[in-house]
Amino acid sequence: MIRVKEPGLLSTVQDEGRHGFQQFGVITSGVMDPFALRIANLLVGNDEKEAAIEVTLTGPTIEFEEDALIAICGADFSAVLDEEPLPLWRPVVVKKGSTLHMKFSKTGCRAIIAMGGGLDLPFIMNSKSTYVRAGIGGFDGRAFDKGDVINGKPLSKTSSQIVRSLTKKTRKALTAKWSISSVYLAELYNRKTIRVIKGRQYDDFSAESQQDFWNEQYKLSSQSDRMGFRLNGPNLERIVSEDLLSEAVAFGTIQVPSDGQPIILLADRQTIGGYPKMGQVASVDLPALAQKKPGETMQFQEVSHQEAQRLLLKREQDIRELKWIIDKKN
Structure with missing residues (x-):
């Protein structure tokens, strides 16, 4: 108790x-x-x-x-x-x-x-x-x-x-x-970049916006919570005018509302979203993302679906090994 x-x-x-x-x-x-x-x-x-x-x-x-x-x-x-x-x-x-x-x-x-x-x-x-x-x-x-x-x-x-x-x-x-x-933890958490897979509507954005997304830094807004991280940085311009149907979103989905400032959806996210999706944070980097404080900056690094999957499988293997070591210590 x-x-x-x-x-x-x-x-x-x-x-x-x-x-x-x-x-x-x-x-x-x-x-x-x-x-x-x-x-x-x-x-x-x-x-x-x-x-x-x-x-x-x-x-x-x-x-x-x-x-x-x-x-x-x-x-x-x-x-x-x-x-x-x-x-x-x-x-x-x-x-x-x-x-x-x-x-x-x-x-x-x-x-x-x-x-x-x-x-x-x-x-x-x-x-x-x-x-x-x-x-x-x-x-x-x-x-x-x-x-x-x-x-x-x-x-x-x-x-x-x-x-x-x-x-x-x-x-x-x-x-x-x-x-x-501590070496392993530093490698996991102290990342200079957050790895991201291109989203379903990535090609709906201008070439300049695509470059800015990968090359520029974004600052975590104080108006962030467990539902989503609001980011401040270069505006991302969508060049396709058609409306989107709402579809499922996930932990780490990066949506871009009409103001052009990205929002990363988190644990308390809604079940579906209608904003265009610029990217998806790789699952392996969700712990590092979760430890960001308001005012801190982040930069995105492109990663393929295949590489993101390989990195996640490697993380799962690391956890299995850590479990084995913990069991041996006790």
């Missing part, structure tokens, strides 16, 4: 999303950084898809009312446990009565707090993800507020094994000496 003493800017429960209901107008939602969610869950012995707490820009303060196993992955919020710095990307046993405090994000934008056993919350349409606008999923369909109490589920066999391997010390923070490679 945990008690929220301060909720932070936006702390919600998220998992891999609410799949299979878009034909009924229900959005997918889900975690913004899927890599951080999967690794955080593996570190505490959970299934990769288990729901966890996603925090944004300013982290929460949480009191643990019973012993727990946690892992924090994603952005660096200068987390401390009872005034002791808490490292990222590794399992930590937290003793009853301890308080976790996460400050402003030092690098990145979002972090995941996974708890061994998972969160004891109901499934709504096969998911625990919070969609705040509709008030469904997660903790009462909303972001955490001061005083909220969230129950955890019992530790799994794997989680219990991890706890046993870490409880040979006497400090409150029983932290693994090992963690996910």
